[in-house]
Amino acid sequence: MSDVIEKSRRYLIVGPSWVGDMVMAQSLFITLKNIYPDCVIDVVAPKWSLPILERMPQINRGIALPVGHGKFSLWIRIKTGLTLRKQGYTHAIVLPRSWKSALIPFFAKARVRTGYRGEMRYGLLNDVRKLDKNTLKKTVQRYVAHARDAKLDSALETPFPRLEVDTLNRERLIEALALDLARPVIAMMPGAEYGPAKQWPEKYYKDLAALLLAKGYQVWVIGSGKEKALGQIIIEGLGQYATNLCGKTELVDAVDLLSCAEQAVTNDSGLMHVAAAVGIKINVIYGSSTPDYTPPLCSGKNMEIFYKKLSCSPCFKRVCPLGHTNCLREITAEDVFERLC
Numbered sequence: 001m002s003d004v005i006e007k008s009r010r011y012l013i014v015g016p017s018w019v020g021d022m023v024m025a026q027s028l029f030i031t032l033k034n035i036y037p038d039c040v041i042d043v044v045a046p047k048w049s050l051p052i053l054e055r056m057p058q059i060n061r062g063i064a065l066p067v068g069h070g071k072f073s074l075w076i077r078i079k080t081g082l083t084l085r086k087q088g089y090t091h092a093i094v095l096p097r098s099w100k101s102a103l104i105p106f107f108a109k110a111r112v113r114t115g116y117r118g119e120m121r122y123g124l125l126n127d128v129r130k131l132d133k134n135t136l137k138k139t140v141q142r143y144v145a146h147a148r149d150a151k152l153d154s155a156l157e158t159p160f161p162r163l164e165v166d167t168l169n170r171e172r173l174i175e176a177l178a179l180d181l182a183r184p185v186i187a188m189m190p191g192a193e194y195g196p197a198k199q200w201p202e203k204y205y206k207d208l209a210a211l212l213l214a215k216g217y218q219v220w221v222i223g224s225g226k227e228k229a230l231g232q233i234i235i236e237g238l239g240q241y242a243t244n245l246c247g248k249t250e251l252v253d254a255v256d257l258l259s260c261a262e263q264a265v266t267n268d269s270g271l272m273h274v275a276a277a278v279g280i281k282i283n284v285i286y287g288s289s290t291p292d293y294t295p296p297l298c299s300g301k302n303m304e305i306f307y308k309k310l311s312c313s314p315c316f317k318r319v320c321p322l323g324h325t326n327c328l329r330e331i332t333a334e335d336v337f338e339r340l341c
Contacts, residue, residue, distance in 0.1 A: 026058070
């Protein structure tokens, strides 16, 4: 392939619908830029994710897909593809494995349309690849493999995501939320959109917060409005150095708030991947999932993993099928505190 063609690569990437997956996808964007420095990368993604994409310097443009999660919306997808046709995309990469997710690159007339086999996408994709789960064990490896044209015999090196911090927005948030940085901050992210089988019990978060406060830290609980009540349970009665920020900020604000923290304690969640991409040390508690499949994407010195490897783990269920959630309950607040401090 000539240098002229290499330099003219224009990518249309259909991004994933989950926060953590979108952060992991940055490893693909970085890899594409490393291989083809002059390539242009546009990403079709849910509207909520566009501010996160703006923190990725590899991205030329985020394109909002005005469709709810899981919605088919055939005409909207066709219309979006048609409006993008004039962009002259040479390549498209479809990260989701659904049939509907391949519609936009097809109608945008991207020349090479790449994705894994799934839901009979032949015709919509013209570079259909078989997913080798033995070679590509991790989600991020499966994303990054799309950066190469040929079939891989081994997984590519996966660069760590790194989200840019907006220092002006950070200062605005500190003032608007009346936050005080006199004590070192430990961030807690007790939510997990996937389901309760990924959520360490709120009592354990509360017990850990009490231990940290006694040690001289302050605790910020970060999450969406859905975790507001959960955050209140955790900080209740703990005093002025325990702050519930759930529901008080936008998703992208978490990037800037987490940059204030010394460490974070988190479930295997989207915010876990955000924290890892900010560059702070993270302490990750795994329940129904496994770090073998969705590990934090950061150096070993920047993470502590808490995972019991019980005989029933990982089940990947939203709710514990055995009703006890021992994979989470057997990890105590003291266990996390000892390794955190």
